[in-house]
Amino acid sequence: DAKTTQPPSMDCAEGRAANLPCNHSTISGNEYVYWYRQIHSQGPQYIIHGLKNNETNEMASLIITEDRKSSTLILPHATLRDTAVYYCIVWRVNQFYFGTGTSLTVIP
């Protein structure tokens, strides 16, 4: 399995940047890293993905280390609505391998 490792929980003050780390040391050279989040028990929501280069979109930034063994999702200005479980996952052979994710709590 394409395993990823994330801390189980993190807190972040509202308005500050939230930095969520992920280790994916077994990732292969052509496998993308994806980030999804799940608010309460809703369906997971796509955030961002990347292969080698750092990526940015309207929701977040993704920083991937040069050796591709780890990455960091950055929410630049966290809001209360960003409280969710964040999953770092690898796409392999038509499926995503979800771990247990990081439960991010944004504190007022």
Next chain:
Amino acid sequence: DSGVTQTPKHLITATGQRVTLRCSPRSGDLSVYWYQQSLDQGLQFLIQYYNGEERAKGNILERFSAQQFPDLHSELNLSSLELGDSALYFCASSAGTELSYTFGSGTRLTVV
């Protein structure tokens, strides 16, 4: 609204029974994926269908089966239900690339 429709939203049934969960993919999407999420667990991939044919299989029990119909909607059949089958069941659809992988809002199954 993600465009992926799952019904019913909630289902309560007894052990030993059989249920059918339904998923309508986003318009134009040919692939449907089913995932199971037990309490406080990550999502476990069950099975994928592409344009009516099984494409990939994950940790799906033999008591579970799925199919995709010509109109592209999919059904997940769960039989001989056990208490441990209580979970959220999510369906996702894609046009064929992972960028358009969109999840529905799920069906919460409770087996009593």
